[in-house]
Structures are given as structure tokens and as C-alpha cells.
Amino acid sequence: MIRVTVAAVLACLAAMAQGADPALPTFRVEARLVEVYASIFDKRGNPLPNLTRDRFQVLDAGTPQPLAVFEGAGDALSCALLLDTTGSMADYLPALKTAVLHFVDDLREEEAIAVYTFNRTLNVAQKFTTDKKQVKQAVMRTSAAGGTRLFDSVAHVSRDLEARPGKKALVVFTDGDDNASMLNAAGASRQAIQSGVPIYVIAQGSGLKDAKLMKILEELAAGTGGLAFRLTRPDKIGEVFSEISRNLRHTYLLSWKLPEGAGKSWRPIRIAVAGVEDARIRARQGYWPE
Numbered sequence: 001m002i003r004v005t006v007a008a009v010l011a012c013l014a015a016m017a018q019g020a021d022p023a024l025p026t027f028r029v030e031a032r033l034v035e036v037y038a039s040i041f042d043k044r045g046n047p048l049p050n051l052t053r054d055r056f057q058v059l060d061a062g063t064p065q066p067l068a069v070f071e072g073a074g075d076a077l078s079c080a081l082l083l084d085t086t087g088s089m090a091d092y093l094p095a096l097k098t099a100v101l102h103f104v105d106d107l108r109e110e111e112a113i114a115v116y117t118f119n120r121t122l123n124v125a126q127k128f129t130t131d132k133k134q135v136k137q138a139v140m141r142t143s144a145a146g147g148t149r150l151f152d153s154v155a156h157v158s159r160d161l162e163a164r165p166g167k168k169a170l171v172v173f174t175d176g177d178d179n180a181s182m183l184n185a186a187g188a189s190r191q192a193i194q195s196g197v198p199i200y201v202i203a204q205g206s207g208l209k210d211a212k213l214m215k216i217l218e219e220l221a222a223g224t225g226g227l228a229f230r231l232t233r234p235d236k237i238g239e240v241f242s243e244i245s246r247n248l249r250h251t252y253l254l255s256w257k258l259p260e261g262a263g264k265s266w267r268p269i270r271i272a273v274a275g276v277e278d279a280r281i282r283a284r285q286g287y288w289p290e
Helices: 010-017 093-106 132-141 150-162 185-195 205-209 211-224 234-248
Strands: 002-008 027-041 056-060 063-065 069-071 077-084 112-118 122-129 167-174 199-204 228-231 251-257 267-273 280-282
Touching: 027 056, 027 267, 056 251, 077 093, 077 150, 093 132, 093 234, 112 132, 112 150, 122 132, 122 150, 150 167, 150 185, 167 234, 167 251, 185 211, 199 205, 199 211, 199 234, 205 211, 211 228, 228 234, 267 280
Parallel strands: 077 112, 077 167, 167 199, 199 228
Antiparallel strands: 002 027, 027 251, 027 280, 056 063, 056 267, 069 251, 112 122
16 A cells, blocks of 8 residues: 655645735645556466556456556566575575575666565665665675564565555565564564565475465465465575566556545455456455555
8 A cells, every 4th residue: 555645735825925824734635545566477377568557457345446557567666685694594595695696687777676684683785776786795795693583574674665666576585484573474464465565485494394384475475466485495596586587577566546435344356457368367365455
């Protein structure tokens, strides 16, 4: 969910022009927008990159909504990388760094990237920038130590991304269960889903042995319109990041005004694409109005 706020100052300016007391109340008009990211594939699984605004239909709780914002698959995005640097990552870290460097090169020149790392605390290794050299340097500086503050970190970075304009995505790499967060899995998932940012999760190591954790991560990815990957071999990290890069290049941003009287209950979303037979659509399935 995003908010666009406009201050109406015309009345105050008119009063000043007439010599009246300008200390008049400021009126604020707020439009709340719902954001959904959609990846569209044909029946063979091939991405469809050139769809136009008029091809999409959005149903919010069963009611068609006109799109206020549309960004196509070719539009630039902001991508946050959230990397697990806990002590158990020591053996995987070299392969992870190499894969992330290639992933950064795959992003467009105009796309902004930020690097976050987490162990017992969340650290901003590199703020959002289009300077790929700075991003790579931040990745190479990472080292492994400490516990795992996974859920708090996901929620925090999702909020950071929510504040940025345009298309967004969060890529999370983790190798273990959370043992340091204040938020529980449900709370973090709700905040992440509420932000509307698609989350791509890569899990490896001890995380794969925890069925409950994997279920949480897979539901988190699906609930935001992203994907979850199980990484069983270090030499496959590059392939997974390449698949995420491929998905990011074929994602659409659809946004519409929150319907009046939306309430606070869960509102289901359905997206349709005209003219594509048996289209496969990956997007979040609904949202909670704030």
C-alpha cells in the first residue's frame, strides 16, 4: 500500500493576497493506492514482456478497478538484497558473493540497488544507488558471524522499499531459522505482504531441514508475488540468482485507488490479461487495507 498526500494551500494564498490573516487551516487530500506486482507467462511458461496497460483487468474483492499507475516489464526497479551473514554462512559466503556480483551486472544501469546484511542485527552495507561498483564493494566486504534476525530484517527492508517510487523487489538469502527477532513469523509476513513488495527467498543449509521454516518462507514469497528457492548445492547459487533476474525483467506494476469503504478485512485480488490463452499469472492474492 502506498499513500499520495497533497496539501491544499490555495485558500491560504488567496487570504494573503487580500491582506487577511494567513494562519488558516491546511487542508489535506489523501489518496491511498494498492500496489500489485504481476509476472505473466504463456501456457508454455515463457514470459510475456510487452503487454500494455489496456490488456490488464484488476478485480478488487470482485469489483473491477481502473489502474491509476502502470509500469511495464521494461521499466526500471529498485532492488534490495538482504543477505544472511550469520556464523553458519562462512562456507557458503564466497559462492554467494560471486553469484551476487553477477546478479548486480544483470540489472539495468539505471536500476537502484541496496545491500543489507543481517545476523543478530540488521546492517545497511550499501544504501540505494545506481553505482554498481559501490554495490559490489559492499558485497565483497561482508563477513559471517553471529545469530539470525531474519523476520525483523525482512519486515524492516520491506518498509524501506515501500517508501521508494516505482517498481521494487526484495531478494533474501538465508541459511537458518530465526533466533534473534522481536517479530514472529506471522507478524513479519503480514508487514511484508502489506508493503506489496515481491520477495524472492533463497534458502539453504540448515534452513532446508526445518519444514516449518520452509513453509513460512514459501508462503511469504507466494503471498507477495515472489518465489522461494531451495538451494541444495553451493555451485547452483548462480543459477538461482539468474532465474530471479529473469523474473525481475518480466514483472509489471499495477496500482489502483483503494475503494471507498474498503474496511479492514482481507480483500482478494484477481488479475486477468486479455488476449493471452491460458495465461499463467503470478501475483499476490490479496491485501489488508490499513
